[in-house]
Amino acid sequence: MKTRIGFFDFTGCEGCQLTVLNLEQELLELLELVEIVAFREVMSEPSGALDIAFVEGSICRREDRERLRSIRRRSAVLVALGACADNGGVNALGSDRGPELLRQQVYASDLAQLQTDPPQPLSAVVPVDYRVPGCPIDGPEFLAILQALLLKRQPALPDFAVCVECKLAEYPCRFDHGEICLGPVTRAGCRAICIDGGDRCRGCRGLIESPRTTPYHRILEEHGLSVDDILDQYRTFNLGEAKP
Numbered sequence: 001m002k003t004r005i006g007f008f009d010f011t012g013c014e015g016c017q018l019t020v021l022n023l024e025q026e027l028l029e030l031l032e033l034v035e036i037v038a039f040r041e042v043m044s045e046p047s048g049a050l051d052i053a054f055v056e057g058s059i060c061r062r063e064d065r066e067r068l069r070s071i072r073r074r075s076a077v078l079v080a081l082g083a084c085a086d087n088g089g090v091n092a093l094g095s096d097r098g099p100e101l102l103r104q105q106v107y108a109s110d111l112a113q114l115q116t117d118p119p120q121p122l123s124a125v126v127p128v129d130y131r132v133p134g135c136p137i138d139g140p141e142f143l144a145i146l147q148a149l150l151l152k153r154q155p156a157l158p159d160f161a162v163c164v165e166c167k168l169a170e171y172p173c174r175f176d177h178g179e180i181c182l183g184p185v186t187r188a189g190c191r192a193i194c195i196d197g198g199d200r201c202r203g204c205r206g207l208i209e210s211p212r213t214t215p216y217h218r219i220l221e222e223h224g225l226s227v228d229d230i231l232d233q234y235r236t237f238n239l240g241e242a243k244p
């Protein structure tokens, strides 16, 4: 019998689900191994038991919590898909100003009928078994994590910094261009794609386990910065996690 998997979304831009859909050929091959029983991008949400639920987006409304608990109850394994689900992502930026001010700033009017509770990661509501980091997720990493789950193996994420991938690729360092880059404290796995594209790392894949013990303190010291300066920049994607 095929493994039954489902994709569910809460508050987010659906970019992580689109990354899965963009896998195209790999996705078609995947369908020989699994049965996709829920995927709002292509089908309506059914009921019934699931082997693996991939859940995108953060939890921003009261009814979201009950829907997420229902998905958790019928799923053997639940995976947070992307930064919004994993740690609140960019949605968590709204947490520090309150729903009234947020509605005023976004809609220029306090539309009280719009429910906007402080955005939370999935783990604030239900136990989360595994996570696929990033905004958006990395397609090959998603496939590797799914493959591990299908083989009943423990999926593993890189526990070293983006700087390692960046230096191996010999990209020019953004600090040398007067920018603050979050590569020294951010989990690798994206192949330093933003630095390759001429930007800096903005920390979308979350914090590595021991940012204060990395050998990259020297980079910060050379540029007159501390880890706390970097954590301040880190709020863009990780306010729910960093709690500065």
Ligand code: SF4
Pocket: 011, 012, 013, 014, 015, 016, 017, 056, 057, 081, 082, 083, 084, 085, 089, 090, 134, 135, 136, 137
């Ligand atoms: S993590 Fe990024 S790409 Fe994924 S749903 Fe959230 S905002 Fe969109």
Ligand code: SF4
Pocket: 162, 163, 164, 166, 167, 171, 172, 173, 174, 175, 181, 182, 183, 184, 192, 195, 201, 219
């Ligand atoms: S600080 Fe940024 S640009 Fe510099 S090596 Fe690290 S990841 Fe690359």
Ligand code: SF4
Pocket: 134, 135, 162, 186, 187, 190, 191, 192, 193, 194, 195, 200, 201, 202, 203, 204, 205, 206
């Ligand atoms: S370089 Fe940084 S911001 Fe860009 S995808 Fe990688 S972790 Fe995310």
